[in-house]
Amino acid sequence: xxxxxxxxxxxxxxxxxxxxxxxxxxxxxxxxxxxxxxxxxxxxxxxxxxxxxxxxxxxxxxxxxxxxxxxxxxxxxxxxxxxxxxxxxxxxxxxxxxxxxxxxxxxxxxxxxxxxxxxxxxxxxxxxxxxxxxxxxxxxxxxxxxxxxxxxxxxxxxxxxxxxxxxxxxxxxxxxxxxxxxxxxxxxxxxxxxxxxxxxxxxxxxxxxxxxxxxxxxxxxxxxxxxxxxxxxxxxxxxxxxxxxxxxxxxxxxxxxxxxxxxxxxxxxxxxxxxxxxxxxxxxxxxxxxxxxxxxxxxxxxxxxxxxxxxxxxxxxxxxxxxxxxxxxxxxxxxxxxxxxxxxxxxxxxxxxxxxxxxxxxxxxxxxxxxxxxxxxxxxxxxxxxxxxxxxxxxxxxxxxxxxxxxxxxxxxxx
Amino acid sequence: xxxxxxxxxxxxxxxxxxxxxxxxxxxxxxxxxxxxxxxxxxxxxxxxxxxxxxxxxxxxxxxxxxxxxxxxxxxxxxxxxxxxxxxxxxxxxxxxxxxxxxxxxxxxxxxxxxxxxxxxxxxxxxxxxxxxxxxxxxxxxxxxxxxxxxxxxxxxxxxxxxxxxxxxxxxxxxxxxxxxxxxxxxxxxxxxxxxxxxxxxxxxxxxxxxxxxxxxxxxxxxxxxxxxxxxxxxxxxxxxxxxxxxxxxxxxxxxxxxxxxxxxxxxxxxxxxxxxxxxxxxxxxxxxxxxxxxxxxxxxxxxxxxxxxxxxxxxxxxxxxxxxxxxxxxxxxxxxxxxxx
Numbered sequence: 001x002x003x004x005x006x007x008x009x010x011x012x013x014x015x016x017x018x019x020x021x022x023x024x025x026x027x028x029x030x031x032x033x034x035x036x037x038x039x040x041x042x043x044x045x046x047x048x049x050x051x052x053x054x055x056x057x058x059x060x061x062x063x064x065x066x067x068x069x070x071x072x073x074x075x076x077x078x079x080x081x082x083x084x085x086x087x088x089x090x091x092x093x094x095x096x097x098x099x100x101x102x103x104x105x106x107x108x109x110x111x112x113x114x115x116x117x118x119x120x121x122x123x124x125x126x127x128x129x130x131x132x133x134x135x136x137x138x139x140x141x142x143x144x145x146x147x148x149x150x151x152x153x154x155x156x157x158x159x160x161x162x163x164x165x166x167x168x169x170x171x172x173x174x175x176x177x178x179x180x181x182x183x184x185x186x187x188x189x190x191x192x193x194x195x196x197x198x199x200x201x202x203x204x205x206x207x208x209x210x211x212x213x214x215x216x217x218x219x220x221x222x223x224x225x226x227x228x229x230x231x232x233x234x235x236x237x238x239x240x241x242x243x244x245x246x247x248x249x250x251x252x253x254x255x256x257x258x259x260x261x262x263x264x265x266x267x268x269x270x271x272x273x274x275x276x277x278x279x280x281x282x283x284x285x286x287x288x289x290x291x292x293x294x295x296x297x298x299x300x301x302x303x304x305x306x307x308x309x310x311x312x313x314x315x316x317x318x319x320x321x322x323x324x325x326x327x328x329x330x331x332x333x334x335x336x337x338x339x340x341x342x343x344x345x346x347x348x349x350x351x352x353x354x355x356x357x358x359x360x361x362x363x364x365x366x367x368x369x370x371x372x373x374x375x376x377x378x379x380x381x382x383x384x385x386x387x388x389x390x391x392x393x394x395x396x397x398x399x400x401x402x403x404x405x406x407x408x409x410x411x412x413x414x415x
Numbered sequence: 416x417x418x419x420x421x422x423x424x425x426x427x428x429x430x431x432x433x434x435x436x437x438x439x440x441x442x443x444x445x446x447x448x449x450x451x452x453x454x455x456x457x458x459x460x461x462x463x464x465x466x467x468x469x470x471x472x473x474x475x476x477x478x479x480x481x482x483x484x485x486x487x488x489x490x491x492x493x494x495x496x497x498x499x500x501x502x503x504x505x506x507x508x509x510x511x512x513x514x515x516x517x518x519x520x521x522x523x524x525x526x527x528x529x530x531x532x533x534x535x536x537x538x539x540x541x542x543x544x545x546x547x548x549x550x551x552x553x554x555x556x557x558x559x560x561x562x563x564x565x566x567x568x569x570x571x572x573x574x575x576x577x578x579x580x581x582x583x584x585x586x587x588x589x590x591x592x593x594x595x596x597x598x599x600x601x602x603x604x605x606x607x608x609x610x611x612x613x614x615x616x617x618x619x620x621x622x623x624x625x626x627x628x629x630x631x632x633x634x635x636x637x638x639x640x641x642x643x644x645x646x647x648x649x650x651x652x653x654x655x656x657x658x659x660x661x662x663x664x665x666x667x668x669x670x671x672x673x674x675x676x677x678x679x680x681x682x683x684x685x686x687x688x689x690x691x692x693x694x695x696x697x698x699x700x701x702x703x704x705x706x707x708x709x710x711x712x713x714x715x716x717x718x719x720x721x722x723x724x725x726x727x728x729x730x731x732x733x734x735x736x737x738x739x740x741x742x743x744x745x746x747x748x749x750x751x752x753x754x755x756x
Binding site for chain 2: 131
């Protein structure tokens with residue numbers, strides 16, 4: 001009997017402890033113009049896994065650069081000079097991203113979360129932003145769900161998405177003479193979506209897709225798929241693979257001796273992919289890029305500043321992180337407050353022209369940030385003038401065409 | 416004599432005979448009360464969503480331990496049950512709007528139903544073959560979930576799982592959600608404890624130590640193994656359901672084989688054949704992941720891997736196993752002294 005009463009006593013004690021602890025807490029709302037007298041920008045991305053080089057720690061550096069530039073620009077007139085950059089590594093796991101996002105908003109008083117690659121993680125964070133009524137600008141993830149079915153008032157999508165990639169490459173390559181296509185894609189949601197979007201674009205531009213060849217995901221051996229894709233002599237072979245699979249695919253495409261014979265178009269490629277395999281492996285490959293550091297003087301100037309900090313050239317994700325952070329701070333400056341609702345109101349419909357966003361606009365209806373994007377071709381090895389100088393811009397796709405038309409978006413933000 | 420009759424498992428456990436007899440009842444009750452207080456106070460000491468994760472992973476580790484420590488079966492596919500329940504719970508919660516505990520119980524039921532055919536196939540083998548069959552099944556579910564995107568959302572995950580709970584504060588505040596979900600996990604832990612400390616559990620341990628003799632004594636070894644496999648899957652399902660409701664989504668991460676690996680790692684770290692080891696291992700692994708994520712350190716895998724290697728080399732019986740051993744040893748020494756004097 002004694003043991004039973006001990007249990008009862010212990011639970012009673014714990015229960016009273018519990019009640020005592022509940023008194024405090026609760027999110028602190030509004031108050032001053034700048035919450036907690038500081039602006040906190042949080043970068044949540046992959047700092048140890050596959051997306052480390054594409055974005056990762058150097059995106060944190062880019063955001064810090066934006067903060068410095070903002071302070072230098074506004075000096076004493078800045079709405080506050082107390083600006084903090086915090087970061088967390090989500091390791092590409094959506095559950096960690098989800099917990100960290102809550103922690104960043106609640107505990108570290110983050111006013112905005114930036115980046116977040118991996119679509120499941122990105123969508124989880126979007127839900128947190130909606131619940132906590134705090135801002136979130138996604139850069140690293142490609143899922144169009146962020147600006148369609150899963151859109152919300154506090155979430156913006158800055159740099160690219162799957163539609164943009166498919167549209168840019170599919171349409172432009174076809175218009176430039178690649179009429180007959182075969183597409184090889186990994187058989188999961190991203191690959192299927194990309195293939196669907198690609199087909200629509202290629203057919204709209206007067207081309208045709210002969211074969212759509214699914215491959216397992218992930219996969220190492222693409223030899224049979226490449227042979228099959230080349231069997232009816234297409235003008236272009238499109239691949240929707242990404243990351244490690246893409247690198248394997250391209251290696252085997254070269255080994256099959258197709259380089260220079262059948263054009264290769266890639267769905268999603270980052271400059272870091274080219275860097276890891278070398279320009280000669282990819283030469284002639286066409287893909288859509290959201291931004292390229294060596295495109296003109298303006299980009300180059302920023303890339304040089306970035307290089308001085310990080311000893312490497314920026315990917316488009318780095319530039320986009322800077323751009324998103326900078327424009328967020330500018331909007332806070334305009335609004336005179338960092339209250340999310342006010343900033344969102346100012347940001348919606350805003351037209352922006354900076355080194356990253358050319359002819360940019362933050363669409364009010366679905367929070368898709370549109371801007372000019374580019375069809376790029378990987379240079380021949382002989383033409384590469386310096387390290388990271390891998391791309392030649394073939395065509396500019398104007399902002400209005402580059403992204404999914406706003407009236408086709410299924411986004412419904414409610415209030 | 417056929418091969419599998421003489422085969423014994425080579426799993427080293429902290430409890431070679433009957434673990435619960437090592438500590439005196441008073442100490443065991445004190446331990447239980449202490450554990451309960453720690454569990455109740457946990458979300459005041461650490462961030463509530465992280466506390467919830469610890470308990471969910473802890474129960475998953477307990478479910479693995481039930482097989483690994485008490486039956487001698489290494490399951491390398493428990494992500495299948497954890498993940499299947501995560502998705503099932505999510506779908507039930509989204510489609511029906513029932514309170515979340517009902518959804519979680521539904522999810523656990525789905526996991527148990529899945530475990531019947533899997534267990535039926537897998538228990539015919541032991542050791543590495545058993546691990547491979549469970550792993551294969553887990554991967555099968557992973558690809559199925561990836562493919563059935565209309566239902567699961569593919570790699571976007573099943574998003575927006577509600578924490579429906581009679582419109583109370585539980586739905587919005589993770590601190591209160593913790594206490595609302597706690598009974599489900601405690602129920603799971605209690606079921607595991609009851610299973611081990613019952614005649615049924617004795618038979619399991621007999622099977623673990625010597626399957627041939629258990630069979631000779633007239634026990635239907637396969638049937639017992641299937642039963643414990645289904646119970647274990649149910650516990651993994653409970654944990655997975657709570658996990659997905661707590662996070663508000665279920666993703667492919669829940670089904671991938673590394674999740675099974677993490678569950679085994681937690682179990683071994685905490686100590687196999689102890690039940691208590693699971694939550695302790697989970698606390699270490701989850702908090703480590705959480706702290707390292709904010710540390711700016713780039714090699715998270717290196718740290719967790721290193722700790723695991725050290726544990727396996729230095730504390731073969733895991734953290735709890737080693738601790739329990741030490742307590743037991745001091746006690747026997749004291750008893751010896753008393754006997755002499």
